[in-house]
Amino acid sequence: MQDMPHNSPIRRSLLSIVAEDQPADLVVQDFGISLSTVYAARREHSSIALDMVYTPGVKRPRIDESRIDFAMAFLDEVIPVVSGRNFRKQTMTNENLYAFYFCRCLEKRKEPLSKSYFEGSILKNQNIQHSKDESVCDLCSELAALENSRTRLKEFEKDKLAKAKQHKASWYQQTGYYLKVKADMADEQDQDTALIIQDFSQLSVQGSYFQDLIVVAYFCDPEDPTTIKGQYNHFVASSPRVKNDSNFVFRTWLHLVESEFFNGFKKIVIFSDGGPKHFKTTATVTFFGVLQKRLGLPVEYHFFESNHGHSVCDTVAAHAKKALNVEQRDSRYAIKNTDEIVTVLEKVKNHYAEVALAQEQEESPEFVTFKGIRSMRKFTFDDDTVYGFKSSTDTECSHWWTMDTKYFDDFE
Ligand SMILES: [Zn+2]
Numbered sequence: 001m002q003d004m005p006h007n008s009p010i011r012r013s014l015l016s017i018v019a020e021d022q023p024a025d026l027v028v029q030d031f032g033i034s035l036s037t038v039y040a041a042r043r044e045h046s047s048i049a050l051d052m053v054y055t056p057g058v059k060r061p062r063i064d065e066s067r068i069d070f071a072m073a074f075l076d077e078v079i080p081v082v083s084g085r086n087f088r089k090q091t092m093t094n095e096n097l098y099a100f101y102f103c104r105c106l107e108k109r110k111e112p113l114s115k116s117y118f119e120g121s122i123l124k125n126q127n128i129q130h131s132k133d134e135s136v137c138d139l140c141s142e143l144a145a146l147e148n149s150r151t152r153l154k155e156f157e158k159d160k161l162a163k164a165k166q167h168k169a170s171w172y173q174q175t176g177y178y179l180k181v182k183a184d185m186a187d188e189q190d191q192d193t194a195l196i197i198q199d200f201s202q203l204s205v206q207g208s209y210f211q212d213l214i215v216v217a218y219f220c221d222p223e224d225p226t227t228i229k230g231q232y233n234h235f236v237a238s239s240p241r242v243k244n245d246s247n248f249v250f251r252t253w254l255h256l257v258e259s260e261f262f263n264g265f266k267k268i269v270i271f272s273d274g275g276p277k278h279f280k281t282t283a284t285v286t287f288f289g290v291l292q293k294r295l296g297l298p299v300e301y302h303f304f305e306s307n308h309g310h311s312v313c314d315t316v317a318a319h320a321k322k323a324l325n326v327e328q329r330d331s332r333y334a335i336k337n338t339d340e341i342v343t344v345l346e347k348v349k350n351h352y353a354e355v356a357l358a359q360e361q362e363e364s365p366e367f368v369t370f371k372g373i374r375s376m377r378k379f380t381f382d383d384d385t386v387y388g389f390k391s392s393t394d395t396e397c398s399h400w401w402t403m404d405t406k407y408f409d410d411f412e
Contacts, residue, residue, distance in 0.1 A: 063113065070110050071122050074101050079128070087127040094119055095144065096137070099171075106179050137307040139167045170391065171305040174377055177392035178302070178310065181269055182218065186228055191220045192266035198279075199272060199313035200244040203236065203320060205328075205335045211237040211244040212320065213252050213356060214313045219265070232316045234345050235356035236338050246283045246365065248358040253291060254411060255357050268299045273309040280374065282367040283407070289381040290408045301379045302392045316351070323348050370401040 078100065079088045090097065098115050105112035113122065143164035146157060153161065184190045195218040202209045213235040221227040235252045242248065262268060270288070274280040280303055292299040304310060327344045328335055335341060338355050345353035376388035376399065384405075387397035 063117065067111060067113055068122070070105070070108075071101065071113055071118065074104055075122070075126065087129045090128050090130050093141075093144075094123065096140065097123075103175050103179065106176070107182065109183070139164045139307070143168060167305060170377065171308040173391050173393060174302065174305050175308065175310075178271055178304070182228060185218070185220055186226055188220075188225050190267065191225050192264070194219050194262060194265040194268050196268065196270045197272065197310055197312055198249075198270065199309070199317075200248075200275070200278065201313065201317035201320070202244075203317075203324065203341060205324060205341060208240040210240055210338060210341060211242060211248065211356075212317070213244070213248055214316050215252070215256070216312050216316060217261075230312075230350065232319075232351045234316075234320060234342075234351065234353040236341050236345070236353060237358065238338050238355050239360060241360045242356070242358050244278055245358075245362075246278050246281055246287070247362045248356060249278050249284055250287050250408075250411065251357040251359075253287070255354075257291065257295060262295060262297065266297060268295070268297055270299070270301045271304060271310065272301075274303045274306055274374070276374075279303070280376075282370045282373060283365045285370065285373065285379050285386055286367060286403045286405060287408060288379070289384075289386055289403050290405050290411075292381045293383070299381060303377045305377070319348055319351065320345050365407045367404065367407070370399070372399045373401075 075088065078097070079090045079092075081088050092100070098118055101118065102112050104110075112118075142160060146153065146161045146164065149157075181190070181193070181195055185193050185195060197216045197218075199214050201212045201214055203212050204210075215233040215235065217231045217233065218228050219231075221229045235248075235255075237244075237248070256262070272279045278284060285301065288299050288301050323344055324335060324341065327333075335344065342353040342355055345351050370386065370388070373388065376390060378389035378392045378394065380387045380389075380397075381403075384403050386401050386403055388399040388401070389396075390398045
């Protein structure tokens with residue numbers, strides 16, 4: 001945090017989050033900032049976004065048209081008007097929709113509208129049909145319920161409240177850090193970084209499901225380093241019997257290394273959700289330590305807060321599913337196997353597809369679990385050690401473990 005520029009919007013919102021509810025002296029130690037900064041951040045905390053647009057002495061801040069246009073463009077993308085109808089369908093809560101909008105503003109370097117303006121003047125004037133969100137976050141809805149509770153909270157409810165607040169702070173922190181990595185790349189500070197987001201999806205053809213490991217790579221355009229390019233890669237299982245396990249991840253990444261995917265980069269920063277079967281596991285974390293050695297490049301692995309990952313992989317998966325449906329409808333041909341899936345996906349702009357090298361019934365490796373691994377959100381490596389951090393913004397590790405890399409010795 002102390003390395004961020006003082007006028008960075010991300011620094012300010014991160015500060016408000018970490019300064020809330022934590023002993024001030026710890027915040028000072030953890031983030032290397034002064035006590036007066038912590039107190040100032042606390043005073044400001046009432047609303048992160050309102051504070052950002054607040055100018056003393058101006059009673060009625062005038063809102064710049066371009067900010068409203070940006071908010072409308074955001075709505076058109078995220079909750080578009082249903083085709084042929086006159087309403088938008090909203091499945092997210094207003095809280096989540098605003099958080100999503102706020103993060104998008106940070107990403108695109110736009111000043112966000114305040115939450116009350118966004119809800120009261122933008123959303124209110126739209127014809128919106130609310131429907132139940134299947135992906136609604138339990139912890140966030142619990143937080144809202146406890147915060148709005150009119151009765152005195154019992155002890156166990158206070159514990160729940162603290163946990164839910166921590167969850168929300170982590171969500172903002174991890175997403176904020178991801179956006180900072182991307183912003184630093186575009187600022188030419190970290191031009192040689194490859195930023196990777198990975199997630200599993202399932203592609204359904206003729207009633208069979210094929211696992212698809214989606215690897216999105218962001219990197220600076222060599223022609224114009226202030227522009228970040230995205231490349232969307234699919235690694236599709238060779239049969240419906242291939243599972244989305246750790247081995248799938250290892251085989252895919254080794255293949256990426258062999259195909260010189262990372263040549264020319266100086267650092268690899270990976271983000272994913274905490275997938276308990278294949279991503280945030282001792283085996284996978286150890287694998288990335290081994291990968292760092294093989295590549296001779298620093299590798300960092302970060303995890304989004306649960307239920308609040310990045311939506312890019314979902315979007316990529318949706319493009320793939322649509323392409324498969326359109327192809328089958330137009331050609332009246334039923335796609336049956338991986339080779340046919342790959343052929344269709346390859347036709348989508350900026351998408352690349354390959355058959356994944358993972359095999360059916362490959363034996364799952366057995367590792368002695370790193371104690372405490374589940375509560376970590378960042379991992380870094382050196383020769384034989386894995387360092388775990390509770391937050392991506394932490395500079396001091398919370399745990400470290402010695403890697404047992406024998407399993408990967410004869411991995412080719
Ligand atoms: Zn949540």
